Structures are given as C-alpha cells and as structure tokens.
Amino acid sequence: MYRIALQMLFGDRGKYLGIIVGIAMASIIIIQQPSILLTMLSHTYSLITDISLPDIWVMDPKVRTSEDSRALLDTQLYRVRGIEGVEWAVPLYKGSLTVRLGNGELERAIMLGLDDATLIGGPGIMVEGNLADLRMPDAVIVDEAGARGRLARQTGRPGEHGIPLQVGDTLEINEKRATVVGIAKATPTFQSQPILYTTYSRAKNYAASERKLLSFILAKAKPGLDSEAVARRIAQATDLAAYTAGEFKSRSLDFMLHNSAMLMNFGFVVLVGFVVGTAVTGQIFYNFTLDNLRYFGVFKAMGATDRMLLCMILLQALLAGLMGFGLGSGVTAAFAASTWKGNEMKLEVGLPLLCASGLAVLLIVLAAAFFSARKVLRLEPAEVFKS
Template identity: 40%
Template sequence: MNYVQEHAVGAIAWRMLTGDRAKYLGLVFGVAFAVMLMTQQASIFVGLMLRTAAQVIDVTDADLWVMDPRIIYVDETEPLPESALWRVRSVPGVEWAAPFFKALSVARAPDGRLQQVFVLGVDDATLAGAPSRMIEGSVEDLRRPGAVVIDRVGALFIWPGEKGSETGSPRRSDVGRTLEMADRRATIVGTAETSAPFTTFPVVYTRYSEALRFAPPPRKPLSYILVRAQAGEDHAALAARIAAETGLKALPWRQFAWETIRYYLQRTGIPINFGITVILGFVVGAAVVGQTFSIFVLENLRQFGALKAMGVANGTILRMVLLQGAAIGILGFGIGIGMAAAFFEITSRTNVDLRGFFLVWQVAAGTAVAVALIIVGSALLAIRRALVLDPAVVFRT
C-alpha cells in the first residue's frame, strides 16, 4: 500500500474514531483517569518511602554511617560509647569521623504549647551533618551557646496559623524565637529547608554538646558516627574495614537509606494499600477502555465490512484499529499525566503536609507501559469480529 493509500486509511480511521464524540471522549478520559490514579498513587508511595530515609538523605557531607550492628533502620537508634568515635577515626582510609546525635525531645514554646521534636546534634568543630539548605541565618550561627536551627515546616507546627508563603500572606521570621527543651532554653538562629520526615515532628539541629542538654540524657551519647572517606577510597571497602576493625556496622549512606526504606516496605502495610489502589486504577482503566472500545468496533462493523469489500486487507484493518487505540492512549496519557503533575505542583505549594511529593519520572514511564498494555489488549480483543467479518454484511439490510 502506497503513502497516499496509507494516509487515506489513517484519515478514515480518525473520522471513524471521532464520529461519535461521546464514546471518543469516554475512551480518552477513561485512559486519563486511570493514568492519573496510577501515577498519583505510585508517586505518593515513592515520596512516602523517601520520607522514611529523609534524615540520611539530608546529610550530604558524609560518605558512611557507622552504628551499632543491631540497627536496621535510621529511627532505631542504639547509642555508642564515645570510644567508638576514636576507634573509627583510627581506621585507614578515614579522612574524618564526626559524632551525630539523634533523639526525640519535647519542645515548649513561650505560650506553653508542647511539641515533640527530633533533636539532631552535629559535630561541634566541623558542623558535619548540619542542614545544607538554609532559608534564614547561617549554619555558623550554631556555634553560639544554646543555638538551634529549625526546619521551615516544623516551625509551623510549633507556631500554627502562620502559613506564610503557603497562603500568600507574610510570615514573621523565626530567628530570635525561643524554645525550652529538657528545662533548657534554646534560641532559634536560623531556619532550613529539609526533606519531609516520615513522622511530622519538627527537626531541630544543634551542636552535639548542646544536643546532649536538650534531650533526655542517654546512657551513651553517640547515636551515629558520620564518616568521610579519603579521596579515591572505595566506600564499600572502607565500610568493610571499619566493621572488621571496630565490630560496628558501617554502611554507605545510600545503602543505609535503602535499608531504612526496606524496613518500612517489609514491616508496614503501606505497600499493600498503595499497591491495591494502583492495581484498581489499572483494572478500572482496562475495563472502561476495553468495554467502550469493543462497543466502538462493533458499531463500526459495517464500515469495516465496506473497506474489506473494497479490497482492504486484514492487516490494514488491524493497523487502523491500533492507530485509533494509539490516538486514544496518547491523548489520555497526556491529559492524565498533566492532571497528576498539576496535583503535585498545586498541593506542594498550598499544603505543607504534602511537601516532598512529586511526579516521579520512573512512575510516569511505568504508567506509559501500563497504558500501552491496556490499549493493545483492548484493540486486539475488539478487532477479532472485524477480522473475521464477511464483506457481504455491507449489502445486507
């Protein structure tokens, strides 16, 4: 078949598809709804899992995390003796090793409001582990006595009703405000943009020595040891060397983040709940598109019969139906992805509880494959009647 004939067949296929606007729009929006549901839920699931490892991901200046061998995820801390820090520092290949403290405490605002917070203590000398994205103030201000840096959204939980940029209204600076933790006064010297934690507790950064005063006194002071490898040092090899020489567990930060995510995947019902929703989106999309597409083909059997009577081969009929399916899939996918992207863009700006959720490109690619399966499957199921159709049906009344 030459180009002119192919073009003519394509034009006929398009006219047949758009001839019944109601069914055409029903097909497109059936795909769009399925795409939006699958993409939105899968992306929220990915964002939720990233939240579980937020405090590992936010530490950008350490290559390895060293911990008690029994720890399996970041929120399960088993303190180490201070001697562990010196043992890690003595391992060949370690450029520096810094203490890192993590604990829960209760912060009291001047108006008496109580709020549970994460207290993260960074190295006094180097400030290793401090937030890298400051909004107000400077990390260096942590060197002041009693100084803390609080995450931007955490401050909204301690002082609710001041949404700031989320509602378009101005918000007063948090710098200079005070909190009381463990009966000691802390002064906010800066605010930082941090990854959203899995639990919605504010995150407070301070120096290691101050953190020991702001949280319930632990029997052992060290939660983790942050390690920077020497230039050219293999991180996995260094982790194995630290484990062999100190008896502690050492993991590259990416591996520790994945172990934390794996813990929540295996120990909670989150994957099942989101998985059911994604599967329902696929099933609903397949059912709506498949049923509507089948009705569309059945209603156009006379047109297909006319084409076969004119000598159009079954292969061309198949290409016509697949072309119609491709048009529906591309339009529906584009609309669905656009709605999902708009959802994340709007909610991330208007609702602080949904910050950190975004449209994951891997999810979009997987959804495109799912849509292709829905379209191809629906087209192949619907085309059977047209392929075995007797052209003489055109001449019957």
C-alpha cells in the same frame, strides 16, 4: 483509509471523549499512587540524603533504619578515628525531644546534635540565618516545614494558620530555653516531625536524662580509598555496623518494604486502576467499533485486507490512548506541582515513572483494540449488506 479511520473516531464525540476520560482516569491512578509511594519511601532515608558529606555511617549493629537509633559510648568515636583509611569522624546525636510552644502546647521534634567544631551534618540550604550561628548560646536551627507547621505560633482563632517561627523566637525543650537562630530547608522525615539542629554538646544538655547520646558516627574515607572497604575495616575493628551512604539507604528502604504493608496497599490501588481502566476503555471502544461495524464491512467488501483494518483500529486506539495519557499525566503533574507549595510531602513525577505508566496505558489500549479487532476480523461483508 487512515484518514477515514480518524474521521470515524472524531465523528462519535461521545464515545471518543469517553475513551479519553477513561484512559485519563486510569493514568492518574497509575502515575499518582506510585509517585506517593516512592515519595514516602524516600522519606525513610531523608536524614542520609540531607547529610551528604560523609561516606560512611557507623552505628549500633541493631539499628535497622535511619529513623532508628541506638546510643553508643563516646569512646567508640575515638576508636573509629583511629582506623586506617579514615580521614575524619564526627559524632551525630539524633533523638526525639519534647518542645513546649508559646501557648503551652507540647510537640515532639527530632533533634540533631552536630559536631561542635565542624558542624558536619547541618542543613545544606539555609533560608534565614547562618549555620555558624549555632555556636551562639542556646542556639537551634529549625527546618522550614516545622517552623511553618507544627512549631508555628498559634493565634488562638479557629481556622487561622499559625504564625511561622522567626529568627529570634524562643522555644522550651525539656524545660530548657532554646533560641531560634536560623530556618533551614530539610527533607521531611517519614513521620513528618519538625527537625531541630544544634551542637552536640548542647544536645547533651537538652537530653540530659539520657545516659548515652552518640547515635551515629559520620566518617569520611581518605582520598583514593574505597569507602566500602574502609567501612568493612571499621566494622571488623570495632564490632559496630558500618555502611556507606548508599548501603544505609538500601537497608532503610528494605526494612520499610518488608515490615510495612505500603507496597501491597499502593500496588492494589494501581492494579484496580489498571483493571478498571482496561474494562471501561475496552467496553467503550468495543461499543464504538460495533457502531461502526457496517463501515468496516463495506471496506472489507471493497477489498481492504485484515491487516489494513487492524491498522485502522490500532490507529484509533493509540491516538485515543495518547490523548488520554497526556491528559492524565498533565493532571497528575499539576497535582504534584501543587504539593511543592506546602510544608509536608512533596510529590515528584520522574521520567522512569512516566515511562512505566505509559507502558501500562499502552497495554490498556492494546487490550481494548484486541477485543474490538476480533469482531471486525471475523465479520463477513455479506452480513452487513443483508442488514
């Protein structure tokens, strides 16, 4: 009986392909949109992700996300270093400065000023050059996406891509010279601005118009001590906010979710994809069942139980759903892979997202099978023979 059910499904190629395409389109929307949302949300704490060495981030109590920064007095650094349980603490400057390109155009870029002695907070992966080269005069390191994108040297010819920055090129930051000594990989920021790395003392020179420049204090708890307990101790002793890296990520993410409409917008698109997928797939599958209703009537007259007929319909629906979901997830994975060749947002399709999307597609398939099964289970065999 199951083989006959499959022959019925494959025999009507038009409706079979229609069901698969409908489920595939729903799968693409259900997988792709959450993937874009999760990628964008991960960029809200990209700075914390890239700077993985410190356990604790210390900042002004009014700072809400890693994209936000409020300057501290330099004396706060020494207070944090004196807290019991702190192994080391280093400064980090984070600010948005104006960069003048070779053709005179201006671009805003994020500058990170690293501790002069240790260079903690620097990029983990260098494409060209070395992190230690930041100690050279006027040295800066540029992230790869910025070097190939907004900071690239324009050719002046429409439609042509700019020439990526190379080691040895020069920039002008707030009317001061900067020499590119390295290209590094970095997670894009939420605003996708270029990222420049330099030393803390040199960042003071580039941002001389600002009175206070200490944006964050990066600290490490002594071995064997709980970083959360040390962070609470720092907060009590200094009246500053101190969070572990995980807490700071959660704080940044919560602020973005509660103060933007991204979750609602992407959720609405996913809901529309789910409803449309259910409607289209259910309608096509229902018409497929109606076309084969006489066969189900014959099976029922020959003694097939309702359970057997229901299993046949479920087999047809689940097989079509598996084919459609496989096609949709494959297309989405190929699209995500294509984004890794660019310089901006790189989509990731993880196993939890695929499992959740698969569950949503399963609900679509079961809904389609339910409406079709009702017609078959209520069918009287005599009606088939009368017609």
